[in-house]
Amino acid sequence: MILSTYNKEDKVLLAVDCIIFGFLKDELKILLVQRDFEPEKGKWSLIGGFLKKEENLDKAAIRILHHLTGLKNIYMEQVYTFSKVDRDPAERTISVAYYALIDIATHDEKILKQNPIQWFNLKNAPKLIFDHNRMVEKAIARLRRRALSKPIGFELLPDKFTMRQLQKLYEAILDSKLDKRNFINKFNSFDILIKLDEKDMSSSKKGAYLFKFDQEKYNRKVEDGFNFKI
């Protein structure tokens, strides 16, 4: 029933849980924390926290991520709100899931200073508390859809990257093999990468050219109705 004041309505705890994706050595990873409080103390969990009265959810997600990893200016996006009545046995809690994309290679030192948090390969991540595994699934589905329609992967790669790295990233996100030539041809046809004179020598004798994402050009193209589509 709606009342003319809201006084009689139930209030609830609103949590934010973050599915933090990273990419390293051709593998998609997620960052997990070992819970240091009851219930489920010691178990692996998504990084989370509670919404405060004076902030919106986006801000809360940014604050929680920053607090537990030290990272700022990270791409985040709301995924879904989970509300099963007994999802948290301690108390009725609604949780809004956000996913974040992190370039591990550039940020790893910062993150791993924090103790009880750890990267897991997505494929062999542990069982998580509550409904966190479902949250991860939803976030992956979302990431996948996003990757097909936006050049989202750049958030997960260093500033300079090789075509092969980019391809491996898409393969990890989409969980399928892609053809090398077709992938490169398609990406080049978008014309949103800058080919550098530099080479990355770490993965082969011949060396592989490095590329950068041309954000400006991409934005202009989007405004002109360009549609990214892998």
Next chain:
Amino acid sequence: MILSTYNKEDKVLLAVDCIIFGFLKDELKILLVQRDFEPEKGKWSLIGGFLKKEENLDKAAIRILHHLTGLKNIYMEQVYTFSKVDRDPAERTISVAYYALIDIATHDEKILKQNPIQWFNLKNAPKLIFDHNRMVEKAIARLRRRALSKPIGFELLPDKFTMRQLQKLYEAILDSKLDKRNFINKFNSFDILIKLDEKDMSSSKKGAYLFKFDQEKYNRKVEDGFNFKI
């Protein structure tokens, strides 16, 4: 800060607002209510209510829709959670938006018994309270994406419908003209409709064949990896 009990955390009001889509006379419509309480009394608003402690959000959305329209067994889906600090001037409220799809032709009598609610053409709907217009936008975007990848429109049409009605529905959702022959050819290629012997005589002298959606066949196809794609 996460504490070992949640006692110190802020609690908030959690609302559910419903973007209710209908389709009649080739037009996509939304159902709105004139608010009968402060703040913003008398203004047009989405149909909404508050989450109760003992229900999850899906249940709350169903309850709220049923309470204000009398309808049951309606397709609903969570869209997004809105949390701007001052979105509701009366009190800090977070709102989870759901969209619903209703076949107006079949259900209209029930709905219009209720007094202060009314269908509006999407194109000339009034300005809504709070951030409700943004909610509608998000819901449309979601509906659009959904319509491209699932035969979602059947929720919006009567049990029996003509090809032309189906096409007009897609045109309304996608906000673009479609070619008559291409549309029918594509839809027939999916093979998920049952052509009836009956004709609808209301729109032309010749009459147009009626079709039904073959839910069973569709489900079987989806299980076999079929991918609906307009």
Next chain:
DNA sequence: CCAAAAGTGTTGCGATTACACCCATGC
């Protein structure tokens, strides 16, 4: 000199698009 990864184009096929005429009937 050879192993290992990088780089590079072409072709066939299937899907999408564009397009125009006859049909049935109520008035």
Next chain:
DNA sequence: GCATGGGTGTAATCGCAACACTTTTGG
């Protein structure tokens, strides 16, 4: 008999997928 909406097929084009060999160089 004519105006109105219903119904139907084909050809041209485009985008996607499949595919193999040469280059470079550290060891």
